[in-house]
Amino acid sequence: MKQLLELLGFVALVQGVLGLLHEFTHWRVGLLQRLGFLDGYGVYASVALIVLACALFAVAGSRRSG
Numbered sequence: 001m002k003q004l005l006e007l008l009g010f011v012a013l014v015q016g017v018l019g020l021l022h023e024f025t026h027w028r029v030g031l032l033q034r035l036g037f038l039d040g041y042g043v044y045a046s047v048a049l050i051v052l053a054c055a056l057f058a059v060a061g062s063r064r065s066g
Helices: 002-025 042-062
Strands: none
Touching: 002 042
16 A cells, blocks of 8 residues: 555656646646646646645555555
């Protein structure tokens, strides 16, 4: 379970960073830009993903391995 939380946190962190990179440089990277209902809210969604990643890492750190 701990490894799954870490993996999900890593994916959320990468997608959040790529979303911010897309918003500020207009490079076509990440999956967030492909979601049409997030048009105009890319920065907020990216920051939310980064916060979610931090929360997932915190939960994974509080779990016992096994």
